[in-house]
Amino acid sequence: MGRPPCCDKANVKKGPWTADEDAKLLAYTSTHGIGNWTSVPQKAGLKRCGKSCRLRYTNYLRPNLKHENFTPEEEEHIVTLHAMIGSRWSIIANSLPGRTDNDVKNYWNTKLSKKLSQSGIDPVTHRPISDVMLSIHRLSHPQSVPLPSSPSSSSTITATKTTTFNRELKNAFLTKPNIGVPHYNTSSASSFTMPTPPLLPPPPPPAQTTPLETTWTDFLVDGCDFGENVASSEVKKENNVAATCESWTSGHGWYDCGMLYEEGSCSNFLASGSGEGEGSSSFVDAILDHDKEMASEFPQLPICDSSDFF
DNA sequence: AAATCGGGCAACCGCGCGCAG
DNA sequence: CCTGCGCGCGGTTGCCCGATT
Numbered sequence: 001m002g003r004p005p006c007c008d009k010a011n012v013k014k015g016p017w018t019a020d021e022d023a024k025l026l027a028y029t030s031t032h033g034i035g036n037w038t039s040v041p042q043k044a045g046l047k048r049c050g051k052s053c054r055l056r057y058t059n060y061l062r063p064n065l066k067h068e069n070f071t072p073e074e075e076e077h078i079v080t081l082h083a084m085i086g087s088r089w090s091i092i093a094n095s096l097p098g099r100t101d102n103d104v105k106n107y108w109n110t111k112l113s114k115k116l117s118q119s120g121i122d123p124v125t126h127r128p129i130s131d132v133m134l135s136i137h138r139l140s141h142p143q144s145v146p147l148p149s150s151p152s153s154s155s156t157i158t159a160t161k162t163t164t165f166n167r168e169l170k171n172a173f174l175t176k177p178n179i180g181v182p183h184y185n186t187s188s189a190s191s192f193t194m195p196t197p198p199l200l201p202p203p204p205p206p207a208q209t210t211p212l213e214t215t216w217t218d219f220l221v222d223g224c225d226f227g228e229n230v231a232s233s234e235v236k237k238e239n240n241v242a243a244t245c246e247s248w249t250s251g252h253g254w255y256d257c258g259m260l261y262e263e264g265s266c267s268n269f270l271a272s273g274s275g276e277g278e279g280s281s282s283f284v285d286a287i288l289d290h291d292k293e294m295a296s297e298f299p300q301l302p303i304c305d306s307s308d309f310f
Numbered sequence: 311a312a313a314t315c316g317g318g319c320a321a322c323c324g325c326g327c328g329c330a331g
Numbered sequence: 332c333c334t335g336c337g338c339g340c341g342g343t344t345g346c347c348c349g350a351t352t
Contacts, residue, residue: 016320016346038337054338055321090340101340102320110318 066098
């Protein structure tokens with residue numbers, strides 16, 4: 001038995017909102033505030049579902065919303081957070097003043113994911129597409145492309161770090177009272193420092209333990225160790241994250257969250273991302289640069305292309 | 311000039327969670 | 332403890348409009 005509808009669907013208007021409806025909703029919310037959305041349509045004199053009213057208000061009518069284009073800083077912020085927590089749009093939006101989850105989601109779907117793809121970065125895993133394809137190829141042909149025996153293999157390290165990262169992120173979400181997000185000062189572009197992309201760790205330390213068995217989900221930001229139990233309830237509890245990240249990120253930055261990397265080890269990544277007018281000025285470029293470095297460092301890694309899969 | 315295509319965005323839908331009774 | 336309701340989230344749909352053929 002399903003849940004009953006929140007309103008009489010036969011008698012509610014759907015589709016685009018008119019200026020008159022906007023005015024009524026705005027007039028109501030400005031005098032009464034927002035409370036029980038189910039009752040808002042009736043009280044405001046609207047033939048709309050309460051849900052529709054809430055959506056219209058939060059995405060369009062709410063005060064202090066920004067309607068201008070996303071800035072490069074905001075772009076980087078979204079990409080960085082998406083790499084870390086996946087499509088938790090509300091969390092990402094909460095860290096961008098004046099932006100809604102719908103804004104961020106739409107912007108990602110229409111612009112950023114394409115931009116990343118065109119730059120050779122897989123928008124799901126945030127790793128170079130060639131690397132992702134190699135991982136897929138290994139899964140489907142476990143014998144054909146053996147993992148290099150060296151414990152410092154790029155992919156092995158990546159899988160290990162990724163798993164560790166998601167475990168740590170999960171713990172952080174569970175234990176931190178005010179989970180943080182990367183914080184940047186919009187008043188000064190040069191003060192914005194980007195966390196290390198979690199799926200592209202810096203060169204590995206010399207000593208490394210036994211390689212982990214890897215599965216496809218280990219390469220997903222969203223799926224893996226994050227866990228469904230954490231994903232919804234715990235994260236939702238912390239939706240008021242916007243301005244509360246200092247305690248976690250201050251001082252040592254992201255890298256001091258009991259995590260993976262030594263402080264400052266990401267400097268190769270960040271050097272081009274935070275500069276002013278450097279030649280390679282984007283996050284994506286930084287990732288690609290790093291991938292090239294990895295390729296030169298580990299020439300034994302085979303490169304595969306799409307023809308390997310067909 | 312008309313038809314088609316594709317991108318962008320607003321809005322809808324279904325589901326899970328939290329909370330109050 | 333159980334149940335029902337409201338809220339919020341992420342995924343998806345559909346419309347609008349500009350570009351292209």
